[in-house]
Amino acid sequence: DTVLTQSPALAVSPGERVSISCRASEGVNSYMHWYQQKPGQQPKLLIYKASNLASGVPARFSGSGSGTDFTLTIDPVEADDTATYFCQQSWNDITFGSGTKLEIK
Amino acid sequence: EVQLVESGGGLVQPGRSLKLSCAASGFTFSNYYMAWVRQAPKKGLEWVATISTSGSRTYYPDSVKGRFTISRDNAKSSLYLQMNSLKSEDTATYYCASMGISYVMDAWGQGASVTVSS
Numbered sequence: 001d002t003v004l005t006q007s008p009a010l011a012v013s014p015g016e017r018v019s020i021s022c023r024a025s026e027g028v029n030s031y032m033h034w035y036q037q038k039p040g041q042q043p044k045l046l047i048y049k050a051s052n053l054a055s056g057v058p059a060r061f062s063g064s065g066s067g068t069d070f071t072l073t074i075d076p077v078e079a080d081d082t083a084t085y086f087c088q089q090s091w092n093d094i095t096f097g098s099g100t101k102l103e104i105k
Numbered sequence: 106e107v108q109l110v111e112s113g114g115g116l117v118q119p120g121r122s123l124k125l126s127c128a129a130s131g132f133t134f135s136n137y138y139m140a141w142v143r144q145a146p147k148k149g150l151e152w153v154a155t156i157s158t159s160g161s162r163t164y165y166p167d168s169v170k171g172r173f174t175i176s177r178d179n180a181k182s183s184l185y186l187q188m189n190s191l192k193s194e195d196t197a198t199y200y201c202a203s204m205g206i207s208y209v210m211d212a213w214g215q216g217a218s219v220t221v222s223s
Contacts, residue, residue: 031207031208033207035210042214043150043213044213045212048211049206088150090207090209094208096152099150
C-alpha cells in the first residue's frame with residue numbers, strides 16, 4: 001500500500017500563509033488530491049491532481065508537487081478554514097493520509 | 106445540485122450483515138464510477154470499495170475483500186454496500202462518493218453510521 005504521511009496539527013493566525021504537506025511512500029505521479037473536513041461534516045474536495053482547484057473552492061487554496069512530495073497552501077488563512085485536511089492518492093489503489101488538523105489562533 | 110443520501114446504518118452484532126444504500130441525484134449517475142469510504146470514530150478516512158459505471162468491475166482493499174460487496178442500480182440511481190461477517194473494527198461512518206477524473210472523490214454524502222457491537 002502507498003502510505004501518505006501528514007503532520008498531525010498546525011496552528012496559524014488569520015491572514016497568514018500555511019502550507020500542509022503530504023509525503024507518499026512511493027511515487028504517485030500527480031494523482032494526489034486534497035479534501036477539507038469540518039467537524040461533523042463530510043469531506044469536501046479542494047484540489048485534484050495535485051494542483052487543480054475544484055469547482056467553487058476559493059483561490060486562497062492552491063496545491064503543488066509531484067512524485068512523492070505534495071503541498072496544500074492556504075493564503076491568506078481565514079477563521080472558517082478551521083478543519084482537518086486530508087490528502088488522497090489514486091495512483092496505486094486509493095489511500096488517504098491521516099489528516100492535518102488546522103487550528104486558527 | 107449533486108446530492109448523495111446514505112441510509113441503512115445502525116447497530117449490528119458482530120458476525121451479522123448490513124446493507125447500506127446511497128440515493129444519488131443532480132447528475133447522470135450512470136456516467137460515474139462510485140465509491141464507499143469509511144471513517145472510524147475520531148480517525149482518518151479509509152477507502153472501502155469502488156464500482157465502475159456499468160457495475161461490471163469492482164475493487165476493494167484487503168481489509169474488506171470477501172466480506173463487502175459494492176453494487177449499483179443505474180435505473181434507480183442508487184449505490185449499495187452489502188457488508189457481511191461484520192467486525193467491531195468495521196464500526197465507522199460510511200460515506201458514498203462520486204468519482205471524477207483520476208479517481209478523485211468529487212462529491213460526498215452526509216454519511217451513515219454503522220456500529221458493530223454485541
